[in-house]
Amino acid sequence: MAYLSGGQVATTVQEAVEIAEKLARPVMIKSQVHVGGRGKAGGIKYAENVEAAKVWAQRILGMDIKGLPVKKILVTEAVDITSETYVGIILDRATKMPTIMVSAAGGVDIEEVAAKTPKRFTNWRSIPGRLAELPGAGSCVYHFPRYQSGAPGSRHYHEAVQDLLES
Numbered sequence: 248m249a250y251l252s253g254g255q256v257a258t259t260v261q262e263a264v265e266i267a268e269k270l271a272r273p274v275m276i277k278s279q280v281h282v283g284g285r286g287k288a289g290g291i292k293y294a295e296n297v298e299a300a301k302v303w304a305q306r307i308l309g310m311d312i313k314g315l316p317v318k319k320i321l322v323t324e325a326v327d328i329t330s331e332t333y334v335g336i337i338l339d340r341a342t343k344m345p346t347i348m349v350s351a352a353g354g355v356d357i358e359e360v361a362a363k364t365p366k367r368f369t370n371w372r373s374i375p376g377r378l379a380e381l382p383g384a385g386s387c388v389y390h391f392p393r394y395q396s397g398a399p400g401s402r403h404y405h406e407a408v409q410d411l412l413e414s
Contacts, residue, residue: 254321256319263276264297267296272323273324278307279318280315293325296324297314331353352364
């Protein structure tokens, strides 16, 4: 089943600690900046407990990642990942429409994945609120076996993408 982990955004160390306390389990501290390579730059860290979450929040908030200051962090439950799907939405400035990118290879080095293994990467332009009407939209989301129609979690995943576009 597709699992979309939740979490909350914190702008202070105290907020991060409070979120970690509420989750009461190991968490991930993830810098929220609009740039690739956050993990490689040290902006994504695992915290076994609240004290570790506090330490990582102190280190990550305010750090510089590729010229961008980290002002927000996502505190989310840590989960064992057996596979990962990258879903990104960018604005195509030429068409002034959202472009949705999906890769079964996860999001690390996504530009390289798109260049070297194009069969593991797909994208299409979208009209917010009209995802299902787009040519190829279903195949884009469902062309990975675990998201094929009828597979456990497929409907949940598709609806999550639709909800994101409509928000």
